[in-house]
Amino acid sequence: MAATPPTPVKQHIHISNQPITVNNWYKHINWFSTTLVLIIPTYGLLAIPYTPLYRSTLIWAFIYYFLTGFGITGGYHRLWSHRCYSARLPLRLLLAFVGAGAVQGSIRFWSSKHRAHHRWTDTKKDPYDALRGFFFSHLGWMLFNQDPKRIGRTDITDLDADPVVVWQHRHYGKTMMTAAWLFPMCVAGLGWGDWWGGLVYAGIVRACVVQQATFCVNSLAHWLGEQPFDDRRTPRDHFITALVTLGEGYHNFHHEFPSDYRNAISWYQYDPTKWSIYFLSTLPFHLAHSLKRFRHNEIEKGRFQQQQKALDARRSALDWGVPLGDLPVISWSEFRTTCQQYADGVAGGTALVAVAGVIHNVTDFIAEHPGGRTLIGSSVGKDATGLFNGGVYLHSNAAHNLLSTMRVGVLRGGQEVEVWKEEAMKKVKVLGAGEQVTVVRPLAEGAVAA
Ligand SMILES: [Zn+2]
Numbered sequence: 001m002a003a004t005p006p007t008p009v010k011q012h013i014h015i016s017n018q019p020i021t022v023n024n025w026y027k028h029i030n031w032f033s034t035t036l037v038l039i040i041p042t043y044g045l046l047a048i049p050y051t052p053l054y055r056s057t058l059i060w061a062f063i064y065y066f067l068t069g070f071g072i073t074g075g076y077h078r079l080w081s082h083r084c085y086s087a088r089l090p091l092r093l094l095l096a097f098v099g100a101g102a103v104q105g106s107i108r109f110w111s112s113k114h115r116a117h118h119r120w121t122d123t124k125k126d127p128y129d130a131l132r133g134f135f136f137s138h139l140g141w142m143l144f145n146q147d148p149k150r151i152g153r154t155d156i157t158d159l160d161a162d163p164v165v166v167w168q169h170r171h172y173g174k175t176m177m178t179a180a181w182l183f184p185m186c187v188a189g190l191g192w193g194d195w196w197g198g199l200v201y202a203g204i205v206r207a208c209v210v211q212q213a214t215f216c217v218n219s220l221a222h223w224l225g226e227q228p229f230d231d232r233r234t235p236r237d238h239f240i241t242a243l244v245t246l247g248e249g250y251h252n253f254h255h256e257f258p259s260d261y262r263n264a265i266s267w268y269q270y271d272p273t274k275w276s277i278y279f280l281s282t283l284p285f286h287l288a289h290s291l292k293r294f295r296h297n298e299i300e301k302g303r304f305q306q307q308q309k310a311l312d313a314r315r316s317a318l319d320w321g322v323p324l325g326d327l328p329v330i331s332w333s334e335f336r337t338t339c340q341q342y343a344d345g346v347a348g349g350t351a352l353v354a355v356a357g358v359i360h361n362v363t364d365f366i367a368e369h370p371g372g373r374t375l376i377g378s379s380v381g382k383d384a385t386g387l388f389n390g391g392v393y394l395h396s397n398a399a400h401n402l403l404s405t406m407r408v409g410v411l412r413g414g415q416e417v418e419v420w421k422e423e424a425m426k427k428v429k430v431l432g433a434g435e436q437v438t439v440v441r442p443l444a445e446g447a448v449a450a
C-alpha cells in the first residue's frame with residue numbers, strides 16, 4: 001500500500017517579513033498607532049490656521065505640555081521603566097493620568113518596549129533599533145506592524161504587581177481620550193470659554209509636540225552628540241535633545257546608568273525632570289522617595305576609560321618607533337662591521353649609534369642634527385649612552401622621542417634594554433572599556449542552544 005504523502009505544514013510568515021506590494025501595503029500599516037501618532041496630529045496642525053489662539057489657551061497648552069511630558073519622562077520612563085525612585089499612590093495616579101495624555105500607549109506597553117530597548121540596544125531585538133535608520137527609530141517602528149517575535153523579551157512582573165499600571169492598561173482608551181483631549185478642552189472651555197481652542201492647542205497640538213519630543217530620544221539621542229561614557233553603542237549626549245525632551249538628552253549617561261534618577265549629572269545641564277523628582281522628594285509626605293544615584297566613583301571610572309580610549313587612539317596614530325620586542329638582536333661585532341662599512345663608503349654600510357642598548361640608524365639624520373655633524377658623527381659605531389644623557393649634552397624629551405623613531409635593533413647582552421623591558425611589564429595598565437577580566441565575548445546569535 002502506497003504511503004500517503006505528508007501534508008505540507010503551511011508556515012505563517014508575519015506581514016513585516018513579507019515585501020510591500022500594491023495588494024498588501026495596508027496590512028503593513030499599524031492603523032491604530034498611525035491614527036494616534038500621525039493622522040490625528042496632522043489634523044490638529046491643519047486646524048491651526050482656522051483656530052484663533054488666545055493667550056490663556058497658549059499658557060495652558062504650555063503648562064499641560066510640561067505636565068504630560070513629565071508623565072512620560074518622570075513617570076513612564078524614570079519611575080516605571082527604570083525604577084529610579086519610588087512614588088506614593090497619589091503621585092503614581094497623577095503620572096498615570098498625565099502620562100496617558102501624552103498619547104504614547106499604556107505604561108505597561110511603553111515600559112516593556114523601553115526595557116527591551118535598553119537590554120538589546122542596537123540589535124534586531126531592540127524595538128526601535130537606531131541602526132535601522134533615523135526614521136525607523138523615530139516613527140517607523142510604530143507606523144508599520146512589527147513581528148512580535150523579533151522584539152526581545154523583558155521581565156515586567158513588577159509592573160503587573162502595581163495596581164495603577166494594571167488599571168491604566170485595562171482602561172487605556174478611555175483614560176487616554178480623557179487626559180489627552182477632553183480634560184484640556186474642558187479646562188479651556190470652562191475656564192475662559194475656548195472649547196475648540198482648548199481641544200486643538202492644549203489637546204491635539206500639545207500631544208503632537210510631546211510625542212515628537214519623546215520620539216527624539218529614540219532617534220536624535222542615538223545620532224547627535226557626544227559619547228563621554230562609552231562609544232561602543234549609539235546613545236549620545238546633547239543639549240538640544242535635552243532641551244526638547246525635558247532633560248532626557250543625556251542619553252549616553254542614561255544608557256550606562258539607567259537606574260540613576262538623573263540624566264544630567266552636572267548642575268548646569270538642563271534636566272527639569274531630575275529637578276522635579278528631587279523637588280517632589282523634598283515636599284511633605286515625600287510623594288517621591290528613595291531616589292537612586294550611581295556612585296560617583298563608578299561614573300568617573302566610565303568617563304576616564306572613555307577618555308583613555310580617545311587618548312589611546314591618538315597615541316596609536318603617532319610614530320613611536322618599532323616596538324623593542326619586534327627589533328632584531330644585533331651583536332656588537334655586527335654593529336661595528338656595519339659602521340666600518342659606512343665609514344669606508346661600502347654599499348650597505350649604515351651609520352649606527354648605540355644608546356642604552358638600543359641601536360639607531362642615524363645615516364639620514366647626521367646632516368640635520370641640531371648639535372652639528374661632528375658631534376653625532378663621532379658617536380657612530382660607539383655606545384653613546386653617556387654622551388646622549390648629559391655626558392656631552394643632556395638631550396630633551398623631544399630628542400629621545402625622535403631618536404626612538406630611528407631604532408633598528410637591540411644589542412645582544414644590552415643590559416639596559418632588558419631592565420627597561422622588565423619595568424615596562426611591571427607598569428599597571430589602565431583597563432579600557434570592555435577590557436575588564438569579567439568581559440567575555442558574546443555568543444554568536446543562534447549558538448545559545450547549540
Ligand atoms: Zn536609547
Ligand SMILES: [Zn+2]
Pocket residue numbers: 077081082114118254258
Ligand atoms: Zn531609558
